[in-house]
Amino acid sequence: MHDDQLTVTAATVRALVADQFPGWRDLPVRDVAAHGTVNAIFRVGDGLTxxxxxxxGDPGEVRRELVAEADxxxxLxxxxxxxxxxxxALGGPGAGYPLPWSVQTWLPGAPATPDSAAGSVPFARDLAAFVRGVRAIDTRGRVFRGRGRGxxxxxxxxxxxxxxxxxxxLLDVPRLRGLWADLRSLPRGDAPDVMTHGDLIPGNVLVAGGRLTGVIDVxxxxxxxxxxxxxxxxxxxDAGPRRVLREELGCGDDEWARGRGWAFQQAMGLVWYYAASNPVMSGLGxxxxxxxxxxEGEPGAPEPGQQHGARSSGDAERIG
Incomplete structure (x- = not known):
């Protein structure tokens, strides 16, 4: 998926586990067939990932990032x-793999696809309950850190x-340019920062029987x-459950429209970047x-012709 992507095999994982966590030496190691873009994922026994x-990357910086992820x-x-x-646990470089790595508990459930629970109203209510729970976490005075979306x-x-x-x-770019011109000018107003998961894409949402069972990549x-x-x-x-989600969260027009803007920003990067290397992610976009x-044109969508201002910088890490 990436020009500089590292190769990780099950044999490498077995060697690392045996060397660094000998208590797990006899647990089976299985590659997880996933379409994620940031990590290679392996199951270790039945309960670990x-x-x-x-x-x-720099091993020290990667370790700091993994510690922050664990925190x-x-x-949550x-x-x-x-x-x-x-x-x-946190592991270290070895067996030909150059970076620190992490171990988490395994969660049951299948990763959602763009439409596996798309028509489920109960799933929409579950998703709203998850968002409410995250928003209720105290920011403790923290604010947006200025990187990526948000x-x-x-x-x-x-x-x-x-x-x-x-x-x-790949896409009808003139039409999409017009949509972004409207979305990017939406005012934030005085809405304070709240705690967010930050990446509620299908691959990070686990489902079973049309219901939400867990959320990963936290x-x-x-x-x-x-x-x-x-x-x-x-x-x-889909449209019907989407309206239910909005009602459950009590979103006003401005907040809902900004949500459209963040979804647009993420989706545009997925289509071209993963067109050849990860068709599932490209298809999601x-x-x-x-x-x-x-x-477009439904309540909460921005009206055409809004004013939009000067461009400023972005960064490639917003992909995915």
């Missing part, structure tokens, strides 16, 4: 009605311009625009954009 960063997982644990991973939509203009150029052979937990976790409305839900376009 080993996660290996796929992109090279976020502990902060038990704060919603749904299961989230519990951090178990601050001001217009700060992503440069990144979106790059996405438009790279998507001209390391991005942090303060941000309250509209950020609304991205799941378009990544995960296409599906989300289609839902956003279909929703």
């Amino acid at each position: 080993a996660r290996f960063p796929l992109r090279p 976020a997982a502990r902060e 644990l038990g704060r919603t009605p749904f299961r989230t991973p519990e951090p178990v 601050g001001e939509l217009r700060s992503h203009d440069e990144y979106l311009e790059s996405c438009f150029r790279r998507s001209e052979h 390391g991005g937990l942090g303060p941000a625009d309250p509209a950020l976790d609304l991205v799941g409305a378009w990544h995960l839900l 296409r599906r989300t954009l289609a839902r956003l376009v279909e929703e």
Whole structure:
């Protein structure tokens, strides 16, 4: 998926586990067939998940990031009605793998697809309950850290311009440019930062029987625009359940429209970046954009012709 991607095999994982956690030496190691873009994932026995960063980096910085992810997982644990991973251990480089890695508890359930629970009203209510639980966590004075999604939509203009150029052979870019011109000018107003999961895409949401069973990849937990976790409305839900989610959360027009903006920003990057290397992620972006376009003109969508200002910088890490 990435030009600099690291290779991680089950044999490597077995060697690392045997060397660094000998108590787990006899547990089977199985590759998890997933479409994630950040980590290679392996099951260790029935109850554990080993996660290996796929992109090279400074080992010290990667370890600090993994410690921060573990802290976020502990902060979220038990704060919603749904299961989230519990951090178990941190491993180090070895057996040809150059970075630290993490171990978490394994959660049952299948990762959602863009439409596996899309028509389920109970799932929409579950998703709303998860978002409410996350929002109820005290920010303790923390505010958005200024990286990635969650601050001001217009700060992503440069990144979106790059996405438009790279998507001209894939998407109806003139129409999408017009939609972004309206979305990026939406005012944040005085809405304070709240705690958010930050990445409610299908692969991070576990489902069974049309209901939410758990949420993974929780390391991005942090303060941000309250509209950020609304991205799941378009990544995960068809129109009817999407309206239920909005009603359950009591979203006003401004917040709902900003949620559309954050979903648009994320989806545009998925389509072109993963077009060849991860068709599932690219397809997610296409599906989300289609839902956003279909929703134009509905209550809460921005009106055409709003003023939009100067561009500012973005960064490639917003992909995925």
